[in-house]
Amino acid sequence: MLKDTPCFLPLYGKKSRSNTLLSKLYRLALPLGMLSTAMTAQADELEITLPTLNVAEYHAPYVAAWLADERGKRVVDIAVWYDTDMANNEGEKWLKDLRMWWRRSGRSASMPIDGVSGATRRPGTSTIALDGRFDDVAAGDYFIWVEAARELGGRETLKVPVSLPVKQTVNASAEGQHELSSITLHMEPAQ
Amino acid sequence: MKKSLLIGATALALTLASPFSQAHRVWIKPSTTSVSGDSEWITFDVAVANGIFHPDHFAYPAERLSVVSPSGNPVDIQNQQKLRYRSVFDVELTESGTYKVFNASQSLVAFWKDEDGERHFWPGRGKTGTVEEFYQAVPQDADDLNVMETANRLETYVTLGAPTADNNKLTGKGLELKALTHPNDAYTGEPIDFQFFMSGDKAQGTKVIVVKDGEKYRDTAGGVEVTADKEGKISLQFDEPGMYWLEAEYEDDKAKAPAKKRRASYVLVFEVLPL
Incomplete structure (x- = not known):
């Protein structure tokens, strides 16, 4: 999941996987695509860039990314990054600080969320x-909303629009001010 | 000395029994209202004060409060301490959903003047007056005898995880708030709708004042005053996030004898969150 290793396989597919014949064929073709790299120029992906902050006590921010409709209703959780190392799930204590995501999704979710958190x-x-996830x-x-909240720091949200299904290449990005440097969405039409 | 103590006790009884007629405001203020995790603690201040939320007058006794879990079970108040101007306590939230922290009381009360012109109040500090006791304790021919049914309710709600509504059922006693908007789902820029009921009936004309935290830092108190419509409903909206104190008052003459009036108050502390 690092930048240089594009992941062609959907991280979690059972729910989000379409059942159309075309999509099934596409999925079968994926391993070939990985070998040839010619099938798609670029995978569907969301890049989140966190700033390097020169502060005395830095804690990596909690970050959530999700797909929401125009009214703000959460449709798909994409990612939730939080402190998963603490004993007794104590890292969940600060999930509420992702306050937009907390209201839209987190407060009704049971952590961890498979394939998301x-x-x-x-x-x-x-x-x-993002392949196959929508x-x-x-x-x-x-x-697509991205929210970041940092201990002893601030909070920021960014969003980029996307029309689904994707009919032409999408390259959308948004620049942040404090807690998020930028987010970039890249999506290709289904083959 | 003895007399001043008595007067103090009377003033206190008035304050607790009827914040209505007093300038003092009573509140249960949680440190926060929406928390995450498998379990979490919330700490509370409870006071009768002049300020919102600046404790400067009297520590409300925390033992008068009840806590109910999302599934309806009683929850213990922990680490309770009565300080000079406020009581403090903790509640550990272990169930997902909404907890209610509250006090509800109903009483028959009477005010009168004796032959010397001195004012009296019955049934006294922290006591509940019944009809039988009333006929024994209150001189029926006293001057300025004023008998009322009173009901006072003090509430706040806190939530672990997603808000739930099971704790917001009407009991049919006193002035109650039906949360059309969950108090732990109140956000800036969105309508916050509440409905008031008096003894189970829609409480048209309920007078409501809402004051935001930080009153002492404002030149004007900045409270919002609204009156409930014929359905007992009010709709609020706030631009500023923060902790808010809401007090509602209702009065009518539909009391049962010997009371001539019924008078009720309801207080809610709720948090308006930013998006």
């Missing part, structure tokens, strides 16, 4: 594979 990331760019989402206009 994971440990916090250090500053720099992390890439999340296959079951109804056609329409959506936003």
Whole structure:
């Protein structure tokens, strides 16, 4: 899941996997695609870049990314990065500080969320594979939201629009001010 | 000395029994209202004070409060301490959902003047007056005898995980708030709708004042005053996130004898969160 190792396989597929014949064929073809790298120029992915902050006491931020409809209703959780190392799940104590995500999703979720939640990331760019993850989402206009909240620091949200299903290449990005450097969404139309 | 003590006790009884007629405000203030994790602690201040939320008058006794879990079970108050101007306590939230911390009381009360013109109040500090006791304790021919049914309710809600509504059922006693918007799901820029009921009936005309935290730092108190419509409903909306104190008052003349009036108050502390 690091930037240089694009992940072609959906991280978790059972729920989001479409059952169309085309999609099944596409999935079968994926391993070949990995070998040839010619099948798609680039994978569907979301890049989240966290800033390097010159502060006395730095804690990696909690970050959530999710797909929401135009009214703000959460449709798909994409990622939640939090402190997963603490004893007795104590890292969950601060999930509420991702306050938009907490209201839209987190407070109703049971942590950890399989294929979605994971440990916090250090500053720099992390890439999340999106292939197949929106296959079951109804056609329409959506936003991908990213929210970051840092202990002894601030909170920031960014969003980029996306219309599903993707009909032409999407390259959308948004720049942050404090807790997020940038987010970039790249998606290709289904083959 | 003895007399001043008595007067003190009377003033206290008035304050506790009827924040209505007093400038003092009573509140249970949680440190936070929405928490995450498998379990979490929330710490509370409870006081009768002039300020919102600045304890400066009297420590409300925490032992008068009850805590109910999301599944309806009683929960112990922990680490309780009565300080000079406030009582403090903790509640450990171990069940997912909404907890209610509250006090509810109903009483028959009477005010009168004796031959010397001195004012009296019955049933006294922290006591509940019944009809039988009333006829024994209160001189029926006293001057300015004023008899009322009173009901006072003091509430706050806190949530672990997602808010639940099971703790917001009406009991049909006193002035109650039905949360059309869950108090732990109140956000800036969105309507916050509440409905008031008096003894189970829609409480048209309930007078409501809402004051935001940090009153002492404002030149104007900045409270919002609204009156419930014929359905007993009010709709609020706030631009600023923060902890808010809501007090509702209701009065009518539908009391049972010997009371001539019924008078009820309801207090809620709730948090408006930013998005």
